[in-house]
Each structure stands twice: as C-alpha cells, then as structure tokens.
Amino acid sequence: MKPLLSSRPVLWFLFLFNLAVAAAAPLVVDGAQAVMTGVGMGVVSLGAGVSLLRTRDR
Template sequence: MKTLLSSKPVLWFLFLFLFNAAVAAVAPFVVDGTQGVMTAVGMGVVAAGAGVSLVRDRGVAE
C-alpha cells in the first residue's frame, strides 16, 4: 500500500480527485444559480473519473 500511495501517478490523481471534489462541494455556495450547479456537476464528474482511474489502474506499474 505504501508503494502504491508514493507513486507519482497515484499522487497526481489523488490530488486531482481531492481538488475537484472540493471544488464540486463548494461551487454551489460560491457561484449562484445554474452556473454553480453545473460547475459542481462538472467537477464532480471529473473527480469521479480520477477516482475510478485510481482504482482501475491500481495494478499497473510505471
């Protein structure tokens, strides 16, 4: 597990997942109306994609 978490691709995608998830959670409160909701949905999709790629590519070594 330690080698998995210390690899560069995992750290990069983990950062992307956490950043996009945070933006998705905050966007509706910062941006009003439809634009805030659509920003949250879009960033949530990106965060989900980064999370899925972490799980899917877990066995692939660099």
Template sequence: MSSKPVLWFLFPFLFNLVVAAVAPFVVDGAQGVATAVGMGVVPLGAGSALLKGRKEGQHAA
C-alpha cells in the same frame, strides 16, 4: 498508492472535488450546479479508473 508521485498526481483531483462540493454554495443558480457537475466528473472518473486499475493489478499478481 501511498507513494509520493501518486499523492502529487491525486492532489489536483482532490482540489476539483472540493471545488465541486463548495461551488453550489458560492455561485448562485444553474451556474453553481453546472460548475459542481463539471468539476465533480473529473475526480470521480479519475478515482474510479485508479480503483479499477488497482483491482485488475491484483488479479494479475
């Protein structure tokens, strides 16, 4: 998981996670909350899929 292709693949998801954390403080009201939720779903889903795939790969080995 620490190879360069994996790290470059994870960079956009980490960027989305940072934007999701900052959005409610920068954008006011419901738009900030909606931006945070929308941008936060992508990296959380990708992270859970990577961890799930990693656990399944360990059982096969």
C-alpha cells in the same frame, strides 16, 4: 503527458481538489453556474477516482 496524468499523486490531487470544488461551488456561486460547475468538477473527480481504483492492483 499521459504518464504524468496517470501517476498516482496527480490522480489523488485531481480527485480531492475537484471533489472539494464540486462541493463548494453551490456555496460560492449562485444559479445555473453553480450547478454546472459542481457537475463538471464532480465528473472529473469521479473519473480520477475510477482511475485510482483501476490502477490499485498494479
């Protein structure tokens, strides 16, 4: 499972999809659920982005 999750296409998908969901969550859901969804998806997006930057040199 680790080779699949660390492949560049999967990292790009995780980065862009979770970033879009984090940005759209406050527009779709109200209250604390929107905040927690945005924060959670933002953390996953940042993690994928950092992984993309770390594997850029390879």
